[in-house]
Amino acid sequence: GSTNYVTVEYSAPGNNYGTADLYFFNETLSSKSGNGYFLNSNTINLQQYTSIQIGWTQEKVVQHIGSQGIITSQSGTVGSPNEFTTVQYTGSQSSSSSATFTFQGSILSSKSQYGLDTTVCPITQQQYNQIEIGWTRDEVTNLVGNPGIVTSESGTGNTTNIGVQYQVAGSSYGRVSLGFYGGKLN
Template identity: 55%
Template sequence: MLPSGAFVLVVIATVILHCNGAPTNCTITLQQYTTIQIGWTQQQVTQFLGSPGIIVLEVGTAGSPYQMISVQYSALQSSSATASFLFMGGSLYTKSQAGIDAGVYTITSQQYTMIQAGWTRDQVTNLCGSPGSAISESGTGNTASVSVMYTVSGTPYASVSFTFTGGQITSMFEVGLSPPVNDKITLLQYQTVQIGWSQQQVTQFLGGPGIIVLEVGTAGSPYQMISVQYSGQQSSAATASFLFMGGSLYTKSQAGMDTGVYTITSQQYKTIQPGWTRDQVTSLCGSPGSAISESGTGNTASVSVMYTVSGTPYAFASFTFTGGQITSMFEVGLK
């Protein structure tokens, strides 16, 4: 068994080995990070930065084209900011940074709504007034990919991210953007919107385009996916989401829009069996439950329905009906 203190010595020895004798040498500036290019060898990066950094991951046989080594450096001004470099077969495959770029790059909800898949980074930069913070990069030429992040003024936890592949946006999402006033929806409106409607139909019916929270694929492609979110008319904590595939509504879901009380008992849950229809469940429980998500049409139509349990706020039961019959069911907290 190692004597006390031996483990500390091993850790210190490892740090010294990887940092050329001084942990403070494992630092990097934004200019250095920006200069390093995908395809550089690990030796080139080490020589350029003056130290090999801290190896945080090493997988595979040395010299193998599939060997992966991930190396990390800290910012010169702040140790909480880091830059990471992933080498594949000795060449830089991906680089990423968190906090190294301390610039202020902001975006508004209106600007985000205007941006579309297929836009170039120059287009986004011109609209927003800044290029954003490049948080990760990989690939070269037509396969080059860069993820760019913007923050939202006045909302410290809100952010927007775009991924550009081959120079154009291939995916985009946001967290915490406040929806405009016209991006509100009532339960009746949510229930009226039908699977198969076009995105234009939904926008016209609801009076606003909603907030795009995800956009993947080429505009006009039958495989393009766009997820749009609205908030409840009475409470911004309630949301309705619509996922469009190739321009048509593929799935819709809601959380908190339906404020009805739909309860179930443990005995009722145990009575219900796969294959039951929704009418059978409704008759037994005395209510239809809250339809939290819907997709498909005809024989492939699927709806997930939730019930709560009286007196136990964290207990619930969920049923998925496909083609009108229960195909899956589960519960949480039922005694």
């Protein structure tokens, strides 16, 4: 048999800088990509990100943000509890920032962000050395003087996982990442 590949490109109405490409394999849409105008429709800001809660449905997240995002991976049986979908959005303030959401059976199971929160949350070497495994997030916050930037969240209640990042005081590039499970540093 013969194999048929077709690419169709659309331009955004009234916008010279946006194109959407649809890729067909044997007359079935196999993938799609967009840039410019089309890419910007999948953006998120920090306020939207922080208000989204673990346990929300994928539909509620899409309604809250106002766009579908880009599906970066999908596995399992569609519509079943073992379906996993990962969706990514680009930060509205910077194209190098992003938010990623993972859904299990269309329920949000984890979320993470990179560069959406640009707050500087410093930590010194002395403070870092004082922190002990098993401390609560409040104990760390009280010592350091700020809560850090939450970079990832998953789980609920006693199984909550939270990733927090600090910037090393006096350094532009140094980072300290801490992981809390069930409210305690692990």
